Amino acid sequence: MDLRLLLIAALSAALSGSWAQQDGSICIKANAQSCGECIQVSEICGWCTDETFLSEGESKSARCDDVSYLKKKNCNNIENPRGRTDVIQNKSVTIRNKDGNIKLKPEEITQIQPQKLKVTLRSGEPQTLDLKFKRAEDYPIDLYYLMDLSFSMKDDLENVKNLGTHLMREMREITSDFRIGFGSFVEKTVMPYISTTPARLINPCSNNENCTSPFSYKNVLKLTSNGEKFNDLVSKQQISGNLDSPEGGFDAIMQVAVCEEQIGWRNVTRLLVFSTDAGFHFAGDGKLGGIVLPNDGKCHLENDVYSMSHYYDYPSIAHLVQKLSDHNIQTIFAVTEEFQPVYQELKNLIPKSAVGTLSSNSSNVIKLIIDAYNSLSSEVILENSKLPEGVSISYKAFCKNGVQGTEDNGRKCTNISIGDEVSFKISIESQKCPSGGKPEVITVKPLGFNEEVSIELNFICDCECAKKGEPNSPKCHGGNGIFECGACKCNEGRIGRECECSKDEVRSDDLDANCRKPNSTDICSNNGECLCGTCECKKRENPAEVYSGKYCECDNFNCDRSGNLLCGGHGRCECRKCICDANYTGNACECSLDESTCLAKNGQLCNGRGKCECGICKCEDPKFQGPTCEVCPTCPGVCTEHKDCVQCRAFGDGEKKEMCQKECSYFNLIKVKERKDLPQPTDQSFPLTHCKEKDANDCWFYYTYAITKNSTKEVFVVEKLDCPSGPDIIPIVAGVVAGIVLIGLALLLIWKLLMIIHDRREFAKFEKEKMNAKWDTQGNPIYKSPINQFHNPSYGNKAAAL
Numbered sequence: 001m002d003l004r005l006l007l008i009a010a011l012s013a014a015l016s017g018s019w020a021q022q023d024g025s026i027c028i029k030a031n032a033q034s035c036g037e038c039i040q041v042s043e044i045c046g047w048c049t050d051e052t053f054l055s056e057g058e059s060k061s062a063r064c065d066d067v068s069y070l071k072k073k074n075c076n077n078i079e080n081p082r083g084r085t086d087v088i089q090n091k092s093v094t095i096r097n098k099d100g101n102i103k104l105k106p107e108e109i110t111q112i113q114p115q116k117l118k119v120t121l122r123s124g125e126p127q128t129l130d131l132k133f134k135r136a137e138d139y140p141i142d143l144y145y146l147m148d149l150s151f152s153m154k155d156d157l158e159n160v161k162n163l164g165t166h167l168m169r170e171m172r173e174i175t176s177d178f179r180i181g182f183g184s185f186v187e188k189t190v191m192p193y194i195s196t197t198p199a200r201l202i203n204p205c206s207n208n209e210n211c212t213s214p215f216s217y218k219n220v221l222k223l224t225s226n227g228e229k230f231n232d233l234v235s236k237q238q239i240s241g242n243l244d245s246p247e248g249g250f251d252a253i254m255q256v257a258v259c260e261e262q263i264g265w266r267n268v269t270r271l272l273v274f275s276t277d278a279g280f281h282f283a284g285d286g287k288l289g290g291i292v293l294p295n296d297g298k299c300h301l302e303n304d305v306y307s308m309s310h311y312y313d314y315p316s317i318a319h320l321v322q323k324l325s326d327h328n329i330q331t332i333f334a335v336t337e338e339f340q341p342v343y344q345e346l347k348n349l350i351p352k353s354a355v356g357t358l359s360s361n362s363s364n365v366i367k368l369i370i371d372a373y374n375s376l377s378s379e380v381i382l383e384n385s386k387l388p389e390g391v392s393i394s395y396k397a398f399c400k401n402g403v404q405g406t407e408d409n410g411r412k413c414t415n416i417s418i419g420d421e422v423s424f425k426i427s428i429e430s431q432k433c434p435s436g437g438k439p440e441v442i443t444v445k446p447l448g449f450n451e452e453v454s455i456e457l458n459f460i461c462d463c464e465c466a467k468k469g470e471p472n473s474p475k476c477h478g479g480n481g482i483f484e485c486g487a488c489k490c491n492e493g494r495i496g497r498e499c500e501c502s503k504d505e506v507r508s509d510d511l512d513a514n515c516r517k518p519n520s521t522d523i524c525s526n527n528g529e530c531l532c533g534t535c536e537c538k539k540r541e542n543p544a545e546v547y548s549g550k551y552c553e554c555d556n557f558n559c560d561r562s563g564n565l566l567c568g569g570h571g572r573c574e575c576r577k578c579i580c581d582a583n584y585t586g587n588a589c590e591c592s593l594d595e596s597t598c599l600a601k602n603g604q605l606c607n608g609r610g611k612c613e614c615g616i617c618k619c620e621d622p623k624f625q626g627p628t629c630e631v632c633p634t635c636p637g638v639c640t641e642h643k644d645c646v647q648c649r650a651f652g653d654g655e656k657k658e659m660c661q662k663e664c665s666y667f668n669l670i671k672v673k674e675r676k677d678l679p680q681p682t683d684q685s686f687p688l689t690h691c692k693e694k695d696a697n698d699c700w701f702y703y704t705y706a707i708t709k710n711s712t713k714e715v716f717v718v719e720k721l722d723c724p725s726g727p728d729i730i731p732i733v734a735g736v737v738a739g740i741v742l743i744g745l746a747l748l749l750i751w752k753l754l755m756i757i758h759d760r761r762e763f764a765k766f767e768k769e770k771m772n773a774k775w776d777t778q779g780n781p782i783y784k785s786p787i788n789q790f791h792n793p794s795y796g797n798k799a800a801a802l
Contacts, residue, residue, distance in 0.1 A: 028543040031061045035079050035463035035485040038064035040433055043125035048075035049465055049486035056550045059536055060487050060497055079463040079485055083125050088456075089116035093134040093421070106140050106177075106268045112451045119428055121391070122460040126429035131453060133380055133413075133446060134421040140177035140268035142223050143167070143369070146252055148276035149184040149212075151205055151241040156275070157234075159363050164230025167366050174373070180230050181223040181263060185252035186214050187242040188281075188309045190289040194242045204241035212238040216309030217252035219301060223264035246279040251295075253331070254315045255306050257323045259299035267450040269377070270327070273369055275334040275358060279342055286313030297323055321350050325383065330448040332372040334358045334365060351383070352376060352448040381412040381447045382424060388440040388457065390432040396425040430459060437461035501532025517551045528552035549575065562590035590614065600628035638705050639691035642667070642715065646703050647695060650717045654695065667705075667713035675702050675718050699723035 027045035032038035035047040046067035053075055054062060070078050094110045113132045121127060147153065147160060164180055171178040187193040194204060194214045205211035221233045256263055256272060283294065295315040300308040315323075324331060331353040333343040340357060347353045354375050356368035384393055395410035397403075399422050405412065413422040426444065434440070437459050445452035469484030476488035480499035483489075490499035515523050515530035524535035527547045537547035545557040554575035562568035567578040571589035580589035592615030600607040606617035609629040619629040645664030647654035650671065656663055672678060679688060688706045695701065703717035 027065045028061065028539070030064065031059075032064040033060055034487070034489050035063075035466055036461060039079070039081060039460065039463060040123045043122060046070055046078040046080040047463060047485055048073075049077045049079055050075055051486050053486065054497070055548050056535075058546070058548055059539075062546075063485075063487060077486070079465050081122060081460050081463060083120045083122045083127050083460065085120075085127050085129050086118040087114050087116075088118055090114040093132060094136050103176075106266055106450075109136050109139060110451070111136050111139075111449065112446065112453060114453065115451075116454045116456075118456045118458065120458045120460060121428065121430040123430055123432055126427045128425060128427045129455075131382075131424045131426055131444065132421060133424070135377070135380075135416055135418050137418045138175050138177070140179075140266065141171065141175050141271060141373075142179050142181075142264075142266055142268055143171070143271040143273065144181040144183065144223060144256055144263060145273045146183045146185065146249075146256055146275065148186070148247050148249065148278065149237065149240050150186050150247060150278065151209070151211065151239050152277050153275075154239045156277070156358075157237060157239060160275075160365065161235040162231055163365060164227035164234065167369065168225075168227035168230075170366055170370055174370075177225075177268075179223040179225045179264070179266075180221075180227065181219075182221040182230060182234055183217065183219045183252065183256060183263075184237060185217040185247065185249055186240045187244075187248040188216055188251070188286070188289060188291070189214055190291070190310050192288055193244055193248070193281075205239070210238070212240050214240050214242060215305060216248055217255050217306040219255075219259070219262055219304040222262065223266075246281045246285075247276060248309065248314065249274060249276055249280045250282055250314045250320060251306060251309055253320055254295060254297065254323060255299060255301060257320075257327045257329055258297060259301050260327065262299065262301050262304065265327070265329075267328075269448065270329045270450075271332060271369075271373060271376075272324075272329050273332045273334055273365075275365065277336040277339070277358070279339060280346075281314045283314055283316035283319070295319060317346070317349055324350060324353075325447065328445075328448055328450050330354075330376050332356060332369060332376070334368050334372075351381060352379075376448065378416050379412060379414045380416055380422060382444055383411070383447055384445075385443045387442060388430075388434050390434060391428065391430050391440075391442075391457065393429075393442075394427045396427075398423045398425070428455070428457070430457075433459050433461035496532045496534065500534075515551065517553060520551075524552040525549075527555070560588035562586075562588035586614065598628060600630060638689045639693060642705055643691070643693045646691075646715055646717055647693070647701065650703070650719070651695075651701065651721065667715045670714065670716045671719040672716055673719060678702065678704050678716050678718065679706070695721070697723065 026042050027038065030037070030041040030045075032041060032045075032047075035049070038045050038047040041064065044066050045064055048063045048065075048070050053073075054060070065073075067078055067080050090113060091110050093113050094104070094108075111134055113134075117129055119127050119129065145160070145163065147157070149157065167180060168178060190196070194200070201213060203209075203211050204214050220237065221230055224230065253272070253274065286292065289310075291310065291313050293312050295312045297315065297319060300306055300312075331350060333347065333353065333355045335343045335355065335358055337357050340355065343355045347355045354372040356372050358365065358368065382395060387393060394407075397405035397410050397413050399405065399413035400415060400420060403413075410424070416422060439459075440457045442455050442457060443452045444455065463485055465485040469482045469489070471482050472479035473481065473483035473488070475483045475498070476490065477494075477496070477498045477500040480494045481488040481490040488497065488499050490496070493503055495501055495503055512523055512530050512533075514533035515528075515535050517525065523530050524537065528535045528537040530536075535550065535552045537549075537552040540546070540557075542557075546555065548554045548556070556573040556575075557566065558576045559567050559573035559578045567573055567580065568584070568586070568588045568590040570584040570592075571578045571580040573579075578587065578589050580586070583593045585591045585593060591613075594615055595605060595612045597615045598605050598612035598617050605612050606619065606629045607624075609621055609624045610617045610619040612618075617627060617629050619625065621629075623632050625631045644654045644656040645660070645667070646669070648656045648660035649664050649669050652660075678690065688704055691703050691705060693701060693703075699721040700723075701718065701721050703715055706714050708714060
């Protein structure tokens, strides 16, 4: 192997060890004094219980370290408790058909599995459990219709009067076990919400309208499966009135949620339909009427009427969310379009709630309820109860069609139909042991469902070996501590590895003398502190670097280095001296005894040209270099070096022809007929060189040179020279003559072409001048006209006389 590869491997091993120890450094830095403290630091920490584990000068906290590192330090007994999950109750989810003959009670239906678990937690170690949910068919439903009966809802009341039988008929398509109830609300019966004049208390409406007295909340009909009864009681209801626009609906919702017995809620799907055309009052608005006491979240129904509206303020939104969740109630807000934005914001604050747009006269209320129920029932959202301090929980959802959710989306699955099964992976982790360490119970449940998973949390706060502790043990300096888990746990006021010293007597001159080396004035070699006459060595910033020894005179980081590695990466440092691994020696373990790195390709050590020292070839001949003395920069090439000897022995020619016998007998010569018969590198297990050389007559000869494993030098040579043949004169002469002729013909053709071009240009020029040669008669100075003119002087006078 190449020396560089060895160094890289050694460096990687050293770095891996360093990183492993850095992982364990969190255990050492915690300075744990007992096994219980150690296992609370991290899940990777373990406690060594071997009594003889600690060396002189090491503190008790050195027992707490990464488990793998403790094993490297030859600890035989390591306390490393692990958490686990046990399933206590695991009833399978119910497979049910509403058309079947067997009718199950609500409490006999199971939609979530398992139902009860016991989880044992160790700090920093998460425990994972699987939860399965399956939406059951024909699951019972309780629906309570809560209606605003202020005057603006007059026309809506008319349409609700027949709601019972119509809604019952529609809901039969979903479940065979359906019950419906009715309640109404107006406002708190104090100023300024209503008029408190005697007349207005009897009839709050004007314009001769016949209205009932104002009230806060009234439970008109307990949940029943009789739709006709619902119609009958609702038809008898009358509108009331109030002064301000927001209504007291939150008071009514609180009472519907907490008064389970009066409302008649069962442990089934619970739906609350809240119908209004106005906004709402919430916590703090009661001060307008002089009401300052916060809502107590308790049931105050007397004769089915809320009796404490004048005494308690409106509930807050957070209070409502808590109570609705505690009682597994899913809310449907049926509101007019004007107040849609307000109730959409409220829906975002209340889990498992929906908002539907109510027509101006509530004519679409049945469709609204059916749509909202389908929306709510198709979504599963998990929630957990309050967690103990230091405990965290995370969810991962596995929904339909391979959809997965993590973090916030890990709690829910959507688009679930009846009969669909989804699963969740829940991880619970504790960061510390809670005070007291007593078991805690938390619950995980799907919002809007009455079923839940009960999880008992048990915490590993101490080690098993602590239960076998020996109080007032003689091993702890005459009974000054409990001997547990291989070490002393000192009583109050005592310190030291064996509780040998009182806190009041930590330092004295007599005790300091025990911490000095002979003939030295340094206490604990300036590398520690003298406690109770014993050196407690300092801890360095790097937990892997340790002082040790009776006087802290030793360490494991001040040894010789090689290649910038402590002990060359091939040993360990003990008391400032390298203890080398097998096959390594030297002060810094830098010298390898393995000679495999010195083997050349021919199987010889250093090619027979040097010695192997510390895994490196030392070449005896200074002209050779390289990892195996195979390189000679100043030497001629192998082929050139042996050319003359091969030529004289194979062909009796060359510069060494006269001295061939004397100087060229150092190799075995083997002749072959053709070049293809020469040995190939793939045929040999030792290096082979192919050569091609030229002699004085320009003839080539081919041979191979090799040194076999037994140091024999072999030369294979092709027995015939490869000489080039002489030139053929006739083709050369013919070629020259032909070339001359062709060149002459080419020159003649070029001359002829140029002459033709020149003649054509001259002719064109002549034709052009000929066309331009025309005489101009007007401008000829010697031209004289041949016509003469004469004038008769008497011709005119004669004509006049006549």
